[in-house]
Amino acid sequence: xxxxxxxxxxxxxxxxxxxxxxxxxxxxxxxxxxxxxxxxxxxxxxxxxxxxxxxxxxxxxxxxxxxxxxxxxxxxxxxxxxxxxxxxxxxxxxxxxxxxxxxxxxxxxxxxxxxxxxxxxxxxxxxxxxxxxxxxxxxxxxxxxxxxxxxxxxxxxxxxxxxxxxxxxxxxxxxxxxxxxxxxxxxxxxxxxxxxxxxxxxxxxxxxxxxxxxxxxxxxxxxxxxxxxxxxxxxxxxxxxxxxxxxxxxxxxxxxxxxxxxxxxxxxxxxxxxxxxxxxxxxxxxxxxxxxxxxxxxxxxxxxxxxxxxxxxxxxxxxxxxxxxxxxxxxxxxxxxxxxxxxxxxxxxxxxxxxxxxxxxxxxxxxxxxxxxxxxxxxxxxxxxxxxxxxxxxxxxxxxxxxxxxxxxxxxxxxxxxxxxxxxxxxxxxxxxxxxxxxxxxxxxxxxxxxxxxxxxxxxxxxxxxx
Numbered sequence: 001x002x003x004x005x006x007x008x009x010x011x012x013x014x015x016x017x018x019x020x021x022x023x024x025x026x027x028x029x030x031x032x033x034x035x036x037x038x039x040x041x042x043x044x045x046x047x048x049x050x051x052x053x054x055x056x057x058x059x060x061x062x063x064x065x066x067x068x069x070x071x072x073x074x075x076x077x078x079x080x081x082x083x084x085x086x087x088x089x090x091x092x093x094x095x096x097x098x099x100x101x102x103x104x105x106x107x108x109x110x111x112x113x114x115x116x117x118x119x120x121x122x123x124x125x126x127x128x129x130x131x132x133x134x135x136x137x138x139x140x141x142x143x144x145x146x147x148x149x150x151x152x153x154x155x156x157x158x159x160x161x162x163x164x165x166x167x168x169x170x171x172x173x174x175x176x177x178x179x180x181x182x183x184x185x186x187x188x189x190x191x192x193x194x195x196x197x198x199x200x201x202x203x204x205x206x207x208x209x210x211x212x213x214x215x216x217x218x219x220x221x222x223x224x225x226x227x228x229x230x231x232x233x234x235x236x237x238x239x240x241x242x243x244x245x246x247x248x249x250x251x252x253x254x255x256x257x258x259x260x261x262x263x264x265x266x267x268x269x270x271x272x273x274x275x276x277x278x279x280x281x282x283x284x285x286x287x288x289x290x291x292x293x294x295x296x297x298x299x300x301x302x303x304x305x306x307x308x309x310x311x312x313x314x315x316x317x318x319x320x321x322x323x324x325x326x327x328x329x330x331x332x333x334x335x336x337x338x339x340x341x342x343x344x345x346x347x348x349x350x351x352x353x354x355x356x357x358x359x360x361x362x363x364x365x366x367x368x369x370x371x372x373x374x375x376x377x378x379x380x381x382x383x384x385x386x387x388x389x390x391x392x393x394x395x396x397x398x399x400x401x402x403x404x405x406x407x408x409x410x411x412x413x414x415x416x417x418x419x420x421x422x423x424x425x426x427x428x429x430x431x432x433x434x435x436x437x438x439x440x441x442x443x444x445x446x447x448x449x450x451x452x453x454x455x456x457x458x459x460x461x462x463x464x465x466x467x
Contacts, residue, residue: 250444279314
């Protein structure tokens with residue numbers, strides 16, 4: 001690209017005759033360099049006007065370099081409009097061919113006609129290549145990740161772009177060469193980060209339906225403006241007579257993500273059916289105007305684009321009312337991933353937010369709303385019909401009820417908030433979970449591994465011990 005730009009600038013401005021080159025204004029080089037490297041419409045117009053004013057006399061002289069400048073100037077408006085259209089109306093027909101077909105003006109001398117056609121063809125080609133490559137990064141999908149909807153015949157694909165594009169997933173079953181003969185369409189929403197720069201990004205969500213349980217598929221996402229690399233996933237198995245394989249962790253940052261390389265390898269080996277990330281992402285997704293969140297989502301793409309990546313919020317997602325978490329992930333239900341449940345093999349998995357108990361500034365009604373939802377979901381999950389099919393009831397949330405660490409966290413207190421609820425015993429979770437016989441509770445937050453005996457009210461419960 002650099003060679004192309006430098007070559008046509010020298011030819012267009014200085015001509016091919018060394019004697020005539022000495023007579024040209026060396027400032028032209030600077031102006032054309034600014035035009036060639038600028039994709040900003042205002043700068044482009046400004047530079048064009050400067051060239052037109054300075055070279056008005058050269059046009060009349062009809063010397064070689066002046067002639068080339070004149071041809072460029074009378075067509076600059078068309079070139080500018082075409083470049084602008086590439087950025088705002090991407091479905092336009094091949095603009096390079098149209099611009100390259102510009103004919104020299106009638107004032108051109110016959111012996112310069114052939115060279116001028118060549119120069120006017122090269123100029124828009126270089127300019128459009130520069131603008132298109134700059135815009136491509138805004139249209140190309142990134143941060144691709146999967147999530148399970150709770151139905152084995154569907155899978156949700158989520159990704160990010162930095163300009164509006166259609167939301168399309170093309171896919172086909174394996175084995176066989178990727179043909180992408182099946183298509184699914186979705187929606188796009190605008191997410192504006194709460195940081196000082198108010199960065200804007202476009203979050204795309206497409207749910208692929210009518211999948212065959214257990215079948216492997218290859219897919220890519222995006223649109224005709226730019227596609228992601230090829231990824232693959234295996235639709236989850238139907239029924240409850242199989243044992244899911246899960247990778248479970250929490251508190252993984254953008255730096256020092258020691259588990260990531262192993263997760264990447266074992267995902268490629270198809271060792272997992274789903275991944276549970278139990279809160280705290282990137283440290284923190286809102287940092288540096290959400291660019292830390294962008295980088296984290298790019299890193300986990302090597303895992304999350306192949307396996308459903310199921311999440312719950314942690315305390316490090318709190319900024320701007322959990323906006324980065326709520327917008328970047330696509331979990332089942334209609335609560336933006338704050339609480340939801342799903343069936344996986346013989347288990348009913350419930351994800352909820354412990355953070356609503358600690359960030360009451362966002363509304364205590366969230367605690368009440370989540371608690372009522374938990375009651376209803378547990379009633380359904382423990383009904384005789386449901387539990388006979390899926391006997392395991394599992395919860396996952398960020399802050400634990402119990403821990404043995406020596407710190408000031410809530411879990412070291414005898415009457416921890418998660419266990420006993422808000423003052424007065426409101427919305428206490430331990431009593432609720434004990435009542436409905438929750439089998440397993442998965443927590444994070446403490447950056448240490450602990451596995452406990454069945455405990456209720458700070459006492460080991462022999463009634464629920466598993467031999």
